[in-house]
Structure formats: structure tokens, C-alpha cells
Amino acid sequence: MVDQRESEDRVTELLHRADEIVKAAPARRDESAVIGQAGELLERARDLLAGIGDPERRRALAAQVSRRIGDLDRALVASFQGPSPGVRRAPTKDVDPARIPPNQHLTAGFPVLHVGRLPDTPAAEWRLTVTGLVERRTVLSLDDLRDLGEVTDRSDFHCVTSWSRLDNDWTGVRVRDVLDAAGLEPSASHVIASGRPAYSANLDLEVLRRDDSLLAWAHDGAPLTREHGGPLRLVVPVRYGWKSVKWVTELRLLDRDVHGYWEERGYHDVADPFLEQRFA
Ligand SMILES: Nc1nc2c(c(=O)[nH]1)N[C@H]1C(S)=C(S)[C@@H](COP(=O)(O)O)O[C@H]1N2
Numbered sequence: 001m002v003d004q005r006e007s008e009d010r011v012t013e014l015l016h017r018a019d020e021i022v023k024a025a026p027a028r029r030d031e032s033a034v035i036g037q038a039g040e041l042l043e044r045a046r047d048l049l050a051g052i053g054d055p056e057r058r059r060a061l062a063a064q065v066s067r068r069i070g071d072l073d074r075a076l077v078a079s080f081q082g083p084s085p086g087v088r089r090a091p092t093k094d095v096d097p098a099r100i101p102p103n104q105h106l107t108a109g110f111p112v113l114h115v116g117r118l119p120d121t122p123a124a125e126w127r128l129t130v131t132g133l134v135e136r137r138t139v140l141s142l143d144d145l146r147d148l149g150e151v152t153d154r155s156d157f158h159c160v161t162s163w164s165r166l167d168n169d170w171t172g173v174r175v176r177d178v179l180d181a182a183g184l185e186p187s188a189s190h191v192i193a194s195g196r197p198a199y200s201a202n203l204d205l206e207v208l209r210r211d212d213s214l215l216a217w218a219h220d221g222a223p224l225t226r227e228h229g230g231p232l233r234l235v236v237p238v239r240y241g242w243k244s245v246k247w248v249t250e251l252r253l254l255d256r257d258v259h260g261y262w263e264e265r266g267y268h269d270v271a272d273p274f275l276e277q278r279f280a
């Protein structure tokens with residue numbers, strides 16, 4: 001049973017490498033990136049568990065993998081409670097207070113926040129798939145999206161970790177136009193948006209059909225940088241930032257609500273910043 005032995009050795013090795021990354025973490029700056037790297041190794045280990053023939057060994061290793069994944073999830077949620085790197089407070093004196101949701105402060109910069117490593121797929125190879133309860137499963141390149149009609153919309157962005165960045169000029173296509181290109185089944189009511197490396201967020205259709213909900217490729221007049229989700233990201237200004245999926249690859253239409261990455265980890269299903277819907 002050479003293959004089974006191999007699976008077991010590889011799982012053990014992945015566990016060891018994940019532990020090494022976590023041990024080295026205090027010396028590193030970007031805690032959530034560290035957690036993302038270890039998480040990727042653990043997810044690979046989890047995929048290999050099925051190949052282990054001995055049920056007792058399999059169960060023992062499965063318990064080790066899931067305990068570490070649970071630890072990482074808790075550490076990641078904790079790391080997002082503190083201030084994000086890149087947040088410098090901006091003065092609020094000339095801003096209409098009605099634009100700032102409760103317990104948010106303005107940031108002068110544009111913080112970068114995400115789980116895991118930046119994907120490196122070139123823009124020319126990027127595809128967005130619209131699938132699920134649609135009339136036509138539709139796969140779109142960036143050029144296809146541009147052909148649906150480019151718009152620029154100015155909106156505010158509110159991250160649940162408490163920074164807000166006002167007056168973002170997003171350029172892209174309206175999500176509504178992309179959904180209409182695929183044609184919705186009458187039963188479609190919810191969407192799960194997925195992005196790289198392994199991220200997702202749920203949204204209701206009504207919010208995605210708003211004028212300011214975009215699939216964006218430019219920000220403040222410049223092509224969207226890789227760290228901010230380029231070549232393509234979702235932008236949903238009326239929801240906390242975690243719903244604005246960067247490196248978006250799929251919109252899946254559903255007839256029910258399914259939790260995404262942060263919703264599974266205790267964050268609010270809806271996430272309206274003005275109602276301060278941070279946690280479930
Ligand atoms: N693919 C992906 N998209 C993501 C995230 C992520 O971890 N992965 N983080 C979200 C969160 S919590 C926020 S606040 C915004 C941050 O966007 P920014 O890095 O451009 O400021 O991206 C959102 N989109």
C-alpha cells in the first residue's frame with residue numbers, strides 16, 4: 001500500500017510545515033498573510049486524508065488537521081479586531097457626519113486587507129463565471145465585461161475593522177448588467193461571490209442590482225492594483241468591505257442563503273455598515 005503510506009507522509013509533512021510557518025509568525029509583519037499560508041498547507045493536508053487507508057491513522061491525522069485549522073480561524077478573526085496596517089486616520093472636520101457609519105473612522109491611505117497570497121493569473125487570462133440559477137452559464141473575459149458597458153461610480157468604502165475610505169472612483173461594469181447577460185432563473189434570490197485564493201461572500205440580489213454595485217478593474221483613474229483585487233474585484237459600497245470580493249472569479253445564483261468565508265466565521269449575514277451589522 002505504497003500510495004496510502006505516501007498520503008500519510010505527505011499529510012504529516014504538511015502539518016509540520018504549517019506549524020513552522022505559525023512558529024515563525026511573531027517575527028513577521030502581516031499576520032493574516034502568515035495565517036493564510038499555513039491555512040493553504042492545512043487545506044492541502046485535509047484533501048489528502050481520504051487517501052490514508054488505515055482508518056485509525058486517518059482519524060488521528062484528521063483530528064490534528066482540523067484542530068490546527070480551528071486555531072488558525074480563531075487567530076485570523078482576532079488579528080482583524082485590531083487596526084489594519086496602513087491605516088492612518090484622516091481628519092473628519094469637513095465631512096458630512098451622515099456619511100460615516102457608527103464607530104468608523106476615516107483613513108487617509110487605502111489599507112490592504114485579505115486572507116492568503118496574491119493570485120498571479122495574468123489579466124488576459126482572467127475569467128468571471130456566472131453560474132447556478134441562470135439561463136446561460138456565462139464565462140466572461142475582461143474584454144467581454146468591458147463590452148457590456150464601462151461606468152465610473154464614486155462611493156464610500158467601510159471595512160468592519162473600523163476604517164472607512166470616502167470618495168472612491170470605481171470603474172468597471174455594473175453587476176446588474178452582467179447578471180442580465182446570463183439571464184436569471186425566476187427562483188434566483190441570492191448570490192455567492194467567490195474569489196481567489198479561497199474566499200467567498202454571500203449577497204442578496206437586490207443589493208447587487210444597485211447602480212453602485214460594480215465589477216471593477218480601475219480605482220481612482222488607475223488600473224486596479226493586484227493588492228486591491230486587480231484585475232477584477234467586486235465592489236458593494238452599501239455593505240462592509242468583506243463583501244467586496246477581490247480577485248473575483250465566480251458569481252453563483254442560488255435560491256437560498258449560503259454563508260461565505262466570514263459569514264461562516266461569525267460575521268453578519270447582511271453587513272450593512274449604517275446598521276452596524278458586524279457580527280451575527
Ligand atoms: N478575495 C478576497 N477578497 C477580499 C478579502 C479577502 O480576504 N479575499 N477581504 C475583504 C475585506 S475584509 C476587505 S475590508 C476588503 C479590503 O479591500 P482592500 O484590500 O482593497 O482595501 O477586501 C475584501 N475582499
Ligand SMILES: [Mo]
Binds near residue numbers: 159161241242
Ligand atoms: Mo474588511
